[in-house]
Amino acid sequence: MEIFEGMNTDAVLALAIGLMVFIFINLVFNVRIFEGLRKVILEALEAILDAVNKYNTRKYVERRKKEAIDVSKENAISKYNTVVENIIIDFQLPLTLESFTSTLCVSFVLLVLLVLIFMQNVTLSFVMAVSIFIGLSTLFVMRSQRLKTEKMEQIMDAEDIICPLAHEGVFVAIKKVMQSGEYIHENIRPYFAQFINNCENNGYSFRQAMELLNRQLGRKFDNFASKAIIFEYNERKGMADIFMDVVDENAILREINIRKDKVFRKMNRDFLLKTLIIVLFFLYALTIPEFRDAMMNTTIGRVVNTILVSMICLSFAKCQSLQGNLGIGGIEK
Numbered sequence: 001m002e003i004f005e006g007m008n009t010d011a012v013l014a015l016a017i018g019l020m021v022f023i024f025i026n027l028v029f030n031v032r033i034f035e036g037l038r039k040v041i042l043e044a045l046e047a048i049l050d051a052v053n054k055y056n057t058r059k060y061v062e063r064r065k066k067e068a069i070d071v072s073k074e075n076a077i078s079k080y081n082t083v084v085e086n087i088i089i090d091f092q093l094p095l096t097l098e099s100f101t102s103t104l105c106v107s108f109v110l111l112v113l114l115v116l117i118f119m120q121n122v123t124l125s126f127v128m129a130v131s132i133f134i135g136l137s138t139l140f141v142m143r144s145q146r147l148k149t150e151k152m153e154q155i156m157d158a159e160d161i162i163c164p165l166a167h168e169g170v171f172v173a174i175k176k177v178m179q180s181g182e183y184i185h186e187n188i189r190p191y192f193a194q195f196i197n198n199c200e201n202n203g204y205s206f207r208q209a210m211e212l213l214n215r216q217l218g219r220k221f222d223n224f225a226s227k228a229i230i231f232e233y234n235e236r237k238g239m240a241d242i243f244m245d246v247v248d249e250n251a252i253l254r255e256i257n258i259r260k261d262k263v264f265r266k267m268n269r270d271f272l273l274k275t276l277i278i279v280l281f282f283l284y285a286l287t288i289p290e291f292r293d294a295m296m297n298t299t300i301g302r303v304v305n306t307i308l309v310s311m312i313c314l315s316f317a318k319c320q321s322l323q324g325n326l327g328i329g330g331i332e333k
Contacts, residue, residue: 135313
């Protein structure tokens with residue numbers, strides 16, 4: 001074995017004897033050194049996690065107090081907080097902003113260590129890890145955006161069913177639609193059920209219940225909610241026609257989103273195809289021994305690898321950023 005090539009016979013023999021004595025002591029005297037070591041490691045990890053959890057809880061309380069008395073200006077930190085909170089809501093993660101950030105930090109450190117094993121260069125490993133981390137984070141944001149799109153479609157479907165019935169009263173229309181399990185998607189159905197329960201059993205006024213429903217469904221529901229409140233308290237003959245504007249708006253948004261979706265799909269397909277060509281060419285080139293040795297075992301090769309990986313990850317992030325800037329009709333960006 002290679003590990004013993006640089007050792008003489010005496011050293012190998014001494015190592016073997018020491019190992020045998022160690023095993024003998026453990027068996028005869030029932031010394032459970034590994035169980036003790038395992039216990040120490042688990043207790044240390046538990047202490048670290050407990051300390052991190054207490055820190056996150058304290059920061060969470062401080063942030064909530066600050067938000068209650070101060071409206072923060074728009075900056076990089078507030079944008080990060082908004083993105084993370086949206087991801088937590090979209091994926092229904094059992095985390096706070098602070099615990100999510102701690103998880104990100106730990107994941108990044110582990111990623112750096114993993115890359116370091118292959119790159120054997122701290123600087124290059126850090127650069128590559130940052131690029132990979134940006135690429136992975138972009139995947140989460142892209143999926144979050146997709147979930148928002150799906151939710152918007154579900155809200156528009158619900159509005160299209162409720163609006164034609166609004167002349168009977170918005171509450172009556174929602175209650176009638178909720179009697180069937182076919183029209184309102186199961187993802188947003190609990191919010192409408194809570195709205196009905198708030199009006200009937202929890203002592204909410206129509207305005208209070210509708211404003212809560214509006215906050216739960218997001219900005220896409222703003223137009224319908226505002227019209228519903230006006231109609232509820234200022235109903236006049238023929239006024240129910242204002243809800244048909246919501247249906248017309250939904251039809252326009254659907255057409256816009258279909259066109260944007262086609263553009264986005266083409267952008268993603270083109271990027272994936274170009275990336276696949278680069279990766280396949282690189283893998284084919286690695287079949288040449290000289291090229292493989294140069295790329296894997298030299299500083300210049302590692303630098304080139306870092307540049308290639310970084311370009312792919314950052315290009316992917318830029319592509320998704322452009323799509324995010326274009327946005328999806330009716331979704332808060």
